[in-house]
Amino acid sequence: LAEVGETCDAISQVARDLGLRDLGLTEERPEFVDLRDTLDGILRLYARGAAKATHIERDYCDDLPELMVPRGRVAQALISLVSNALANVRGAPVQRLRIQLRADDAVVTVTVSDNGQGRARSLDHFFEPGASEAHAAGGLELAAARNVMRSLGGDLLVESLRGSGSTFVAWLPRPKQHELRPSGTVRKPEAASRERRRSVLVVEPDRRVLAALSHLLRERYDVLLAHGCQEARALLADGTRPDAIVAACDDTDSRNFVEWVLTAHADLTRRLLITSDLESSDDTLLGLPWLEKPLEPAALMRAIEARFVAPLRKTGSSSQRLPRVVAKG
Numbered sequence: 001l002a003e004v005g006e007t008c009d010a011i012s013q014v015a016r017d018l019g020l021r022d023l024g025l026t027e028e029r030p031e032f033v034d035l036r037d038t039l040d041g042i043l044r045l046y047a048r049g050a051a052k053a054t055h056i057e058r059d060y061c062d063d064l065p066e067l068m069v070p071r072g073r074v075a076q077a078l079i080s081l082v083s084n085a086l087a088n089v090r091g092a093p094v095q096r097l098r099i100q101l102r103a104d105d106a107v108v109t110v111t112v113s114d115n116g117q118g119r120a121r122s123l124d125h126f127f128e129p130g131a132s133e134a135h136a137a138g139g140l141e142l143a144a145a146r147n148v149m150r151s152l153g154g155d156l157l158v159e160s161l162r163g164s165g166s167t168f169v170a171w172l173p174r175p176k177q178h179e180l181r182p183s184g185t186v187r188k189p190e191a192a193s194r195e196r197r198r199s200v201l202v203v204e205p206d207r208r209v210l211a212a213l214s215h216l217l218r219e220r221y222d223v224l225l226a227h228g229c230q231e232a233r234a235l236l237a238d239g240t241r242p243d244a245i246v247a248a249c250d251d252t253d254s255r256n257f258v259e260w261v262l263t264a265h266a267d268l269t270r271r272l273l274i275t276s277d278l279e280s281s282d283d284t285l286l287g288l289p290w291l292e293k294p295l296e297p298a299a300l301m302r303a304i305e306a307r308f309v310a311p312l313r314k315t316g317s318s319s320q321r322l323p324r325v326v327a328k329g
Contacts, residue, residue: 028070032175035067035101035110036060038075042082043099050086055214057098058199058222059240064103068175069152077145077156081112081168084142088116088166094211096225102239107154109171116165145170197222198308201242203232203257204275213246216297217304229257236265244307246300249276249290258288273303 043056050056067074082099089095092115100111146156154172199222204210210225217223224242226232232247245268249258261268274290291303 028072030068030070032066033069033071033074034064035074035078035108036064038071039078039082039099039101039110042075042079045079046082046086053211054086054089054095054097055211055218055223055225057096057224059098059100059224059235061102061239062241064101064108065174067108067172069172073148074152074172077148077170078110080142080145081110081170084168085112085114085116085166088114090116092116094207094227098224100238100240103174105174107171107173109169111167111169113167114165142168198244199224199242200304201226201232201235201240201245201247203229203245203247203254205229205248205254209248213295213300216300220301221304229253232257233260236261236268241268242271244271244273244304246273246275246304248293249274250293271307273307 039058043058082097085097089097094115096115098111098113100109100113102109102111142156142158149156149170149172152172154170156168156170158169159167198220200217201224202210202213202217203226204213205228207227210227214223214225221243224235224240226235232245245261247258247261248254258272258274261272272288274288275293275295276290277293289303289307291300
């Protein structure tokens with residue numbers, strides 16, 4: 001009973017924070033909304049119900065503006081997408097849900113991806129009210145979520161293939177110039193100064209190791225998972241900028257990925273932490289910190305912390321090698 005009461009109190013608080021009150025009774029006025037806060041509140045709402053095997057990945061860009069929208073309506077639409085994704089991943093060997101926030105000069109986009117079974121039916125039927133596969137579990141229908149986005153000048157699109165999961169992309173227009181705050185910024189001072197959780201991208205071809213590292217790191221960091229180098233390349237090419245990249249480097253493909261980061265994304269070079277066995281280490285790892293497999297959890301945590309707090313080297317000292325970090329498994 002105590003746990004039920006605690007859960008009800010938490011849900012009530014999140015609902016108040018998201019503006020989910022008196023819905024349908026009054027016309028909700030637009031206000032400045034930070035989608036990061038809204039999505040974090042929704043994820044707290046579902047944290048107790050999500051299976052322990054579910055890996056929720058947050059991938060938010062740093063320069064995200066606030067939107068001028070009705071808070072409750074947008075929150076309900078996002079609840080629909082999150083609950084739908086959580087329902088889709090049930091039964092998957094490694095249940096993954098990734099939420100991305102991106103912004104350009106015209107719009108802000110929210111991408112909700114899952115690695116569920118996907119859908120075989122036509123994409124046109126995803127948003128048919130009443131269709132069995134158009135319902136979000138525990139939330140609004142996907143059709144209603146799309147109507148909300150369209151009524152606010154945006155839209156909701158979907159890509160889904162059987163066996164490859166589903167990806168929903170919702171976008172909303174940025175505030176117009178006359179809607180900006182008098183100071184010329186759309187960010188709240190308290191939001192701009194808040195401490196951001198560090199993010200770690202884990203690149204690992206072994207699904208079991210990938211899941212284990214996610215469980216180990218997610219209590220302290222926002223963890224992004226890449227099952228192999230191809231997925232990691234796509235993430236980085238899409239603009240993902242983690243604070244640290246923990247990348248397995250045990251074969252030719254993984255070495256090519258490390259070399260690609262060193263050449264194509266030099267700004268991420270100092271965020272790389274390689275995991276490898278000594279027998280497979282070669283010149284690709286020279287100058288990069290690395291940990292010996294099998295990984296020892298405490299050594300991994302220490303190494304990541306060192307990468308976060310290590311001061312940036314002065315310009316012109318690129319010829320100086322970074323210290324290696326070797327931990328016996």
